[in-house]
Amino acid sequence: MADRAIPGIDPQAAPGGPGCAGCLAGDGPGWWFHLCRRAACGRTGCCDSSPYQHATRHFRTAGHPFITSCEPGEEWFCNNGTEQFSEGPQLAPPTSHPADQPVPGPAGAVPEDWQQRLN
Template sequence: MSDPIDPSVPPSGSGCVDCDAAGGWWFHLRRCAACGHVGCCDDSLSRHAAAHWRSSGHPIIQSFEPGEDWFWDYSTDGYYEGPDLAAPQSHPEAQTVPGPHDRVPGDWMARLQNRAD
């Protein structure tokens, strides 16, 4: 396998690329350490970060939340020690969680709690 991390690649944007394309919303964001794809976490309804791993084979993600710098390896289901990635390190601090603000439904907590696993 080639190196699962490319520290020179910037993130694909400030929100989940796939949710943005579909007009959806997310809970927390994760960044692919290989290509910079920003996707929503496994607690989000669409789980786009994990879907990106399954479709691309890029197993390492980093939290894209302000103040968090941990990495996760989907292939081992465990934490991973990774280098500093290209800036920015997170979505803007003013961006709401969940987000984006104008697309988050009023009953978002119930939707997340009642999602089909």
């Protein structure tokens, strides 16, 4: 991982929770495919394959360009403004959703035809 500070990435920003903040707040169908985390503020949002794409919506409204995966074992950063992937610093834990959380999730909210609803 990179050792230098990167503008737009705050390694100390606490993660926003174990699920998509927008979906859990009632904006959209209430389920997601994969989760992402904004590296500037820690907000957790659903990925662009998910029906409501809350992670990208947050980029558009807040201007926080860097995103990272909340999927276990994935360590990447993407700048939504440039669409470039890069390395970055270790972020505050936890760095992934809970191991017992299904993908897609959350449990009990995912429709049977979820694959046909992906973007």
